[in-house]
Amino acid sequence: MRKKYGPLYVTPLTVWLAAFFVIPISIIVYYSFLTKRPATGGVIHQFSLEAYTALINPLIFRIALNTFWVACVSTVIMIALAIPTAYYMARSKYKNFFLLLVIIPFLTNFLIRIYAWMAILGNNGILNNALASIGLIDSHIQFLYNVNAVILLTVYTYLPFAILPLYSTIEKFDFSLLEAARDLGATKLTAMLRILFPNIRAGITTAVLFTFIPAFGNYAIPQIIGDAGSYMLGNVIARELTVTRNWPLASSLSVVLTTLTTLGVLLFMRFNRSATEGAAAMAAAAKRRQGMRAAI
Amino acid sequence: MKGSLVTIKNVEKSFGGFRALKGVSLEIKKGEFYSLLGPSGCGKTTLLRIIAGFEEPSAGAVLLDGRDMVPIPANRRPVNTIFQTYALFPHLTVFENVAFPLRLKKLPNATVKDKVQQFLELVKLPNEGKKLPAQLSGGQKQRVAIARALINEPSVLLLDEPLSALDAKLRQHMLIELDTIHDKIGITFIYVTHDQQEALSVSDRVAVMNEGEIVQIGTPFEIYESPTSPFVAHFIGETNYIIGAVTRLIDEVRVEIEFPEIGAVVAYRDKPLSVGDSVKMTIRPEKIRISTELPEGLSEKFNVLSGNVDEVIYSGFQSKFFVRMGERTMFRVFKQHVRYFMDEKAINWKDQVYIWWHYNDSFIVEVGET
Amino acid sequence: MKLDLKNTGNKPTGKFSLGMFTLVICFLYMPLMILIVYSFNESRMMSWSGFSLRWYNSLFFESKNLWRSFGNSALIAVTSATISTIIGTLGAIGLYWYKFRFNKTIKVAAFVPMLIPEIIMGVSLLIFFAGIKLRLSLFTIFLAHTTFNIPFVLMVVMARLEEFDFSIVEAAYDLGAAELQTLTKVILPFAMPGIISGFLIAVTLSLEDFVITFFVSGPGSSTLPLHIFSMIRFGVSPVINALSVVMIAGTVVLAVLSRNVIKYMFQK
Numbered sequence: 001m002r003k004k005y006g007p008l009y010v011t012p013l014t015v016w017l018a019a020f021f022v023i024p025i026s027i028i029v030y031y032s033f034l035t036k037r038p039a040t041g042g043v044i045h046q047f048s049l050e051a052y053t054a055l056i057n058p059l060i061f062r063i064a065l066n067t068f069w070v071a072c073v074s075t076v077i078m079i080a081l082a083i084p085t086a087y088y089m090a091r092s093k094y095k096n097f098f099l100l101l102v103i104i105p106f107l108t109n110f111l112i113r114i115y116a117w118m119a120i121l122g123n124n125g126i127l128n129n130a131l132a133s134i135g136l137i138d139s140h141i142q143f144l145y146n147v148n149a150v151i152l153l154t155v156y157t158y159l160p161f162a163i164l165p166l167y168s169t170i171e172k173f174d175f176s177l178l179e180a181a182r183d184l185g186a187t188k189l190t191a192m193l194r195i196l197f198p199n200i201r202a203g204i205t206t207a208v209l210f211t212f213i214p215a216f217g218n219y220a221i222p223q224i225i226g227d228a229g230s231y232m233l234g235n236v237i238a239r240e241l242t243v244t245r246n247w248p249l250a251s252s253l254s255v256v257l258t259t260l261t262t263l264g265v266l267l268f269m270r271f272n273r274s275a276t277e278g279a280a281a282m283a284a285a286a287k288r289r290q291g292m293r294a295a296i
Numbered sequence: 297m298k299g300s301l302v303t304i305k306n307v308e309k310s311f312g313g314f315r316a317l318k319g320v321s322l323e324i325k326k327g328e329f330y331s332l333l334g335p336s337g338c339g340k341t342t343l344l345r346i347i348a349g350f351e352e353p354s355a356g357a358v359l360l361d362g363r364d365m366v367p368i369p370a371n372r373r374p375v376n377t378i379f380q381t382y383a384l385f386p387h388l389t390v391f392e393n394v395a396f397p398l399r400l401k402k403l404p405n406a407t408v409k410d411k412v413q414q415f416l417e418l419v420k421l422p423n424e425g426k427k428l429p430a431q432l433s434g435g436q437k438q439r440v441a442i443a444r445a446l447i448n449e450p451s452v453l454l455l456d457e458p459l460s461a462l463d464a465k466l467r468q469h470m471l472i473e474l475d476t477i478h479d480k481i482g483i484t485f486i487y488v489t490h491d492q493q494e495a496l497s498v499s500d501r502v503a504v505m506n507e508g509e510i511v512q513i514g515t516p517f518e519i520y521e522s523p524t525s526p527f528v529a530h531f532i533g534e535t536n537y538i539i540g541a542v543t544r545l546i547d548e549v550r551v552e553i554e555f556p557e558i559g560a561v562v563a564y565r566d567k568p569l570s571v572g573d574s575v576k577m578t579i580r581p582e583k584i585r586i587s588t589e590l591p592e593g594l595s596e597k598f599n600v601l602s603g604n605v606d607e608v609i610y611s612g613f614q615s616k617f618f619v620r621m622g623e624r625t626m627f628r629v630f631k632q633h634v635r636y637f638m639d640e641k642a643i644n645w646k647d648q649v650y651i652w653w654h655y656n657d658s659f660i661v662e663v664g665e666t
Numbered sequence: 667m668k669l670d671l672k673n674t675g676n677k678p679t680g681k682f683s684l685g686m687f688t689l690v691i692c693f694l695y696m697p698l699m700i701l702i703v704y705s706f707n708e709s710r711m712m713s714w715s716g717f718s719l720r721w722y723n724s725l726f727f728e729s730k731n732l733w734r735s736f737g738n739s740a741l742i743a744v745t746s747a748t749i750s751t752i753i754g755t756l757g758a759i760g761l762y763w764y765k766f767r768f769n770k771t772i773k774v775a776a777f778v779p780m781l782i783p784e785i786i787m788g789v790s791l792l793i794f795f796a797g798i799k800l801r802l803s804l805f806t807i808f809l810a811h812t813t814f815n816i817p818f819v820l821m822v823v824m825a826r827l828e829e830f831d832f833s834i835v836e837a838a839y840d841l842g843a844a845e846l847q848t849l850t851k852v853i854l855p856f857a858m859p860g861i862i863s864g865f866l867i868a869v870t871l872s873l874e875d876f877v878i879t880f881f882v883s884g885p886g887s888s889t890l891p892l893h894i895f896s897m898i899r900f901g902v903s904p905v906i907n908a909l910s911v912v913m914i915a916g917t918v919v920l921a922v923l924s925r926n927v928i929k930y931m932f933q934k
Contacts, residue, residue: 009760012753013816014772020813021779024790027797042796081693084686091683098687100921105694107917109874111894112910116697119704119712119902126700129713159694179350180383182370184397185448188680198387209781217783219877224898234785241789241881254789258782265781 032251041245051248055256060236064260067232070147071216074154078211079204081155082162086203087196089163090170099167106160114153114224118144147230153221158214162207169203170196209265216261233257301326301484302347302452307356309342316342318508319356324452324486324501329478331487331495334505335531340488343505344454347486348377360452376445377454381461382437384429390416390440391425397448415443418477435466442477452484459494471498492532496520504528522566526661529578536581536627537661542573550655553577557622561599562655567663576662581628583657586617588641590650600652603627605645617643619651627651698914705907712902721908729905735893738804739873742889746811747868753812754819755861759853761820762827780817787814788881795882802884810882811872818871819864826860827853 035048054060089098105113120126121143128140143149173196181191197204219234226235233253240250302324309317317339324330332340345351347358349370358365365373384393391412392399398408416422419439429437438458445453458474459467475498478485489495495502496516503513504527512519512528523529526537540555551565553575563577585591594600606626607618617629629651631643643649705722709715725732761773779787791810792802800806834856838848854861876891883892897906 007760007764007766009756009764010766010772013757013760013776013820016753016813016816017776017779020791020794020809021787022775024794025786027794028786028790031793081686081690084683085690088683088687101691102694104914104918104921105698107870107921108698108914109891109894109910111876111891111898112701112906112913113697115894115898115902115906115910116701118898119907120697120700122712122902124712124902126704126712129711133713156693156697159690163690174381174383176379176381176383177385179348179370180377180379180385181396182350183348183375183377184444185371185400186396187371190400195385199385213781213783217785219785220880220895224895234783237785237789238881241792247793250789251793254786258786261783 028251028254030251031247032255034248036246036248041247043247048248051246051252054249055252060253063231063236064233064256066147066230067216067218067234070150070154070218070222070230070232071212074151074158074215075208075212077151077155078159078162079207081159082166082207083204086163086166086170089167090173091175095171102160102163102167110157110220111224113157114221117149117153117156118225121149144225145227145230147226150218150222150226150230150232153225154215154218157221158211161210161214165206165210166200166203169200169206173199205269208268212264212268213261216264217257300324301328301361302486303357303359303362304343304347305357305359307343307346307353307358309339309346309351310354316508317346317353320505320508320510322503322510322513324484327482327484329475329485329487329498329500331489331499331502332505333489333492333495333502333532336490337507338505339508340490340505341456344377344456344486344488347452348375348454349373374448374450375452375454376448376450377456378438378441378445378458380457382429382441384437384440384444386429388428389425390421390427390429390432393429393440394425394444394447396444411447412443415447418446418480419443420473434462435470438462438470442474446477446481450483452486455485455487457489458487459489459491467494474498496532504531506531522659523578523661526576526578529661534581534628534630535578536584537576537578538625539574539576539664542569542571542575545569545571551660553660555625557625558601561601561658562597564656564659566659569660569663574664575660576664577658578661579627579653579658581616582630582632584627584629584651584653586619586629586631586643586649586651588643588647588649591652594652597655598652599655599658600650601627602648602650605643605647605649608643608645615643617649619649698910701907701910702914705904705911707904707907710904721904725905725908725912731888732890732893732897732909735888736890738807738888739890742804742808742811743869743872746808746815746872747865750812750815750819750868751861751865754816754864755823755857757816758820758823758827758860759849759857762824763853776820777817779814780821784814784875784877785881788878791878792881802882802887804887806882806884807879807887807889810878811875814875814878815868815871818867819861822864822867823857823860826857826863830856 031043032051033047033049034043035046035050037044085102089095089102092098118125122128123140123142123144125143127143128137131137131141177195177199178191181195182188186194217234218232219238222230222232222235223238226232234257237250237253237257240246240253300323302322304320304322304324307317307320308315320339320343332343334340342351346353347365349365349368353366360374365375385396388396394412394415395408398411403411412425413422416425419442421436421439421443424432424436424440429440432440438461441458455474459470462470471494474485478498487495487499496519499516501513502516502519504511504519506527512524514522519528520532523532529535529537538555538558540553540558540561542551543554543560544552545565546552546562549565550562551569552560552562554560555577561577569575590600590602601621603619603621605617606620607616609616612633614630614632617631619627619629621627704712704714706717706719707714708718708720757772757776761769761776787810791806791813795802795806830853835848835852838852843851874891876895879889879892880895883889888896894906894909897903
């Protein structure tokens with residue numbers, strides 16, 4: 001009885017995702033092995049590895065390195081901020097209110113949040129105006145348009161992605177274990193490192209994945225408040241696609257970006273020896289996060 | 297105080313506006329099995345947590361071997377705890393759980409191994425070291441928690457309702473085992489429980505607590521046989537209360553009390569009383585004998601009453617009888633069945649019965665105004 | 667006893683975590699607060715020169731293009747959220763309820779779009795639309811938004827269904843309900859909070875998306891985020907400050923409102 005209509009329910013889902021996700025992704029992979037049409041852009045349907053050999057180029061290498069740097073540094077900062085924050089929230093009486101407090105900026109439009117920092121750090125922004133008015137500087141200081149600004153904004157944008165899964169894991173943690181550790185002679189710090197951390201590893205994994213992936217695929221942030229030196233792989237893809245119109249190169253870069261992300265994720269999960277645990281927690285945390293987002 | 301290991305002096309604890317402890321004082325001797333007994337919310341767990349160092353008292357002192365413990369953090373107190381939920385570290389094996397305190401001290405591996413093995417043997421789990429806590433039964437988890445708490449060789453072991461998560465049979469068994477371990481290692485145990493059976497069967501002394509105060513301290517025998525307040529009498533075991541008025545002070549140890557619906561009864565006199573005092577008398581159900589016939593040749597030291605059986609609850613080793621003496625007075629009487637079919641004539645519902653008890657067993661727990 | 671302790675101010679956290687928490691909250695809110703304050707600034711510059719509502723005036727009465735973009739955004743949000751909610755809900759019921767071949771594969775594959783970088787989806791859709799010669803317009807944005815919304819709806823509805831006690835369905839069958847009746851009378855009402863959550867998430871995601879929309883939008887199909895993007899490229903403008911305040915306020919109101927509505931409708 002329960003077999004009859006099952007596939008019927010799933011058909012729209014399958015068809016839609018096949019048409020607008022699987023096929024487009026496959027096309028990218030296919031295009032990455034084609035030849036660039038010289039004048040107008042687009043592709044000629046002729047096999048070529050040119051798009052991949054073109055990647056072996058110091059500029060691309062430097063940008064890839066920068067992408068890794070930005071993604072790693074911002075992930076580390078986010079996790080370092082998120083663990084104590086989530087811990088405090090999870091143990092507080094006002095946890096529901098705090099959760100709302102963390103989610104509201106997260107629901108605020110992404111570009112508005114970037115803009116807010118432009119208003120603060122821009123050449124005519126508040127900080128420069130303030131410094132000038134107390135006579136500390138004569139001309140403005142360029143706070144924006146460099147790699148540090150990109151990192152700051154990445155942290156600002158994706159920090160809730162780190163806090164929420166950590167919060168939901170820490171909330172389930174049995175805090176009497178910390179008391180037990182203290183009772184048995186551990187200092188507060190040792191208790192945290194040896195008892196709390198191993199037990200919230202799944203949450204940490206999830207938080208790392210949820211922050212590293214968007215940070216690595218960053219496009220808008222370096223586009224708006226970065227400079228040539230802080231460009232990331234996402235920006236190169238966009239340029240090749242829309243400006244230079246070298247579609248095979250844009251495609252091969254996309255393939256590389258996706259592969260690197262996936263590899264990074266797999267490597268991290270392997271290193272963390274909790275792939276299944278992490279994935280399970282990710283699903284749970286994501287569910288919760290989304291549920292929360294909706295519930296609010 | 298000489299001979300006492302743990303001294304609690306006027307300890308107060310408030311949470312917000314709620315006074316969890318209202319000036320508690322205790323002396324616990326070295327090697328004692330000491331129980332804090334009381335209903336939930338009475339402050340016993342708070343007191344235990346103060347001794348462990350998880351809470352700071354709002355006022356008062358906690359001394360261990362004469363040393364003030366209050367400023368010393370939990371991790372540096374020579375006190376270890378067995379938690380209600382065991383609090384075993386789920387990511388560590390049984391071995392590493394037990395080894396945890398030794399690892400913190402960075403002891404050499406060989407020493408750790410020997411010592412952990414020794415303690416796993418003490419709790420009869422020599423072969424479970426490699427398992428994770430999730431793979432153990434409740435009783436086994438309990439044993440691991442005991443081994444882990446003891447391995448630091450604390451001078452006091454705190455037990456916070458350690459058996460409450462186990463089923464009744466296992467609880468009995470673990471209780472005996474705890475007692476054996478206590479005898480073997482000889483350190484002080486402070487045992488928090490709401491179960492009077494547990495407290496009575498293993499403790500050297502019991503402190504009964506209610507609403508943040510200690511109401512009575514004594515050996516299990518004293519607590520059971522001579523409760524000093526209606527609360528203790530009621531909380532420990534089952535009992536009968538009746539309220540009456542003193543009519544005659546017979547001698548140094550006996551007093552005659554007149555009860556409505558019952559008449560005059562002689563009770564043990566252990567407090568100053570005067571004629572006309574309104575008193576609350578208690579008599580334990582198992583101290584009362586019951587029969588359909590009045591036994592011959594009872595000494596005058598026995599009180600004899602008669603009533604009708606309102607209800608009989610047969611529970612194997614004994615029967616409980618509810619004997620109605622009048623409109624508002626009912627006695628609970630327990631009768632142990634030694635050889636049921638050889639006992640005198642069976643007592644049934646609605647039978648008229650006689651009940652009697654030695655005056656020594658009934659005594660006054662509260663003296664009110666006239 | 668335990669509960670007593672929890673509720674009566676036992677201090678479980680140290681100064682460090684409190685400090686970090688305060689720092690993070692300030693970090694998250696400080697920029698937004700500054701926007702709010704400066705939206706009432708008389709001057710065009712980011713230095714205070716007096717209170718004024720002129721930027722709100724110019725936002726509401728002199729920003730035609732902005733409001734046209736907002737209209738586009740709202741249209742796409744509602745349509746793509748509706749379609750993705752229908753597809754996602756059906757999919758969740760199908761995947762959760764029925765066991766068939768590829769069930770597991772689809773379950774896993776359906777979540778992949780959530781995990782790959784946004785830009786990849788934008789790029790692949792752009793190339794795909796170009797390949798099938800579909801002109802970039804509001805319609806392509808709708809297709810793209812529906813695609814990234816489906817996995818989220820699927821996830822939320824499946825999460826809800828997982829709480830379902832299957833014996834209820836058996837009871838429905840036992841009481842003589844046909845399959846369709848079971849669906850409409852038992853399963854859908856139970857899944858409704860999940861479905862509504864999924865819909866709201868889809869609306870939010872759609873209203874907010876910039877990266878994917880950037881690639882699949884064509885001339886004349888600007889959405890609000892695209893419009894904001896073009897505005898902020900020219901630097902700080904007090905109109906954006908005012909717009910930010912309206913959007914932050916909208917977010918807070920919607921957040922609190924929808925939480926209360928859901929609470930009210932589905933009190934557990």
